[in-house]
Amino acid sequence: MIGKLKGTIDEIGDDHVVIDVHGVGYVAYCSARTLGKLGSAGEAAVLFIETYVREDQLRLFGFLSALEREWFRLLQSVQGVGAKVALAVLSVLTPGELANAIALQDKTSISRAPGVGPKVAVRIVTELKNKAPAFAGDAAAGIGFKQELGEGAVPAPVADAVSALTNLGYSRDQAANAISAALRNGGEGADSAKLIRLGLRELSQ
Incomplete structure (x- = not known):
């Protein structure tokens, strides 16, 4: 070998x-x-x-990395995903971005890959959601928050703030990162309006 x-x-x-x-x-x-x-x-x-x-x-x-190779193997554990589709997914998403997309249940990002339809994207998210954190690489720090967000387990103001930022044109991943940082920087218990302000400040830096 x-x-x-x-x-x-x-x-x-x-x-x-x-x-x-x-x-x-x-x-x-x-x-x-x-x-x-x-x-x-x-x-x-x-x-x-x-x-x-x-x-x-x-x-x-x-x-280019052992982590990318691990994702290639991991993707093919999903029904309907072969080598060609796994390479297509890794062509549009880095390992960190893929881990985030799965945690956020962001099927749209995954289905950008050629050959990945909605059903396959759903299977990737569903079958790999518990494995993604272990393969998040440099995205590991915020993966827990994104999993909670993807599963609808965050407080309403947090979910509303992320939704507001995505409506402004930011990706769900960018919005989640910004609101996660906002929570760390004094936003615990804040309402959605304050979180949005703090999140936009993070995105402008």
Whole structure:
């Protein structure tokens, strides 16, 4: 099994990269986000690899971080999600953004990925909501609050404040982050109007 490749970029295609490791070119299929962050031909690159072995093929999937690879595995535990759909999801959302979207039950963000319809998005949110916090990475700090928000377990003023900010055009994730910070900075017990003011102040910084 191949777990990691360290070499030189030989070429980058629409859905894959060829990494030259001591004269051997390995084809690794990657998300659009990963391909966009790799350098150009001739530059050094390191990819975490998931190896798929089938009767008729051996395929490598490449990721910039071990966390992204874990999400690739995790997504495929959901019924109806294969490697192609998992890569599509990781093309539009970082691991942290995906963890937040699941915690917030934000099916719209997940369904932005090509090939992910409403039913699949619902399954991803439902089946992974209890696993997302462990794979939140740099988004771990606020994941508990977002889970409560997604499940409707926060006080009404908090939910109203988040809703107001999303109505102003902010994403649900941005609004949740702002209101979470507002609560920490003296907003405990505040009404929705005060939370909105504090939240907007956070967003303007």
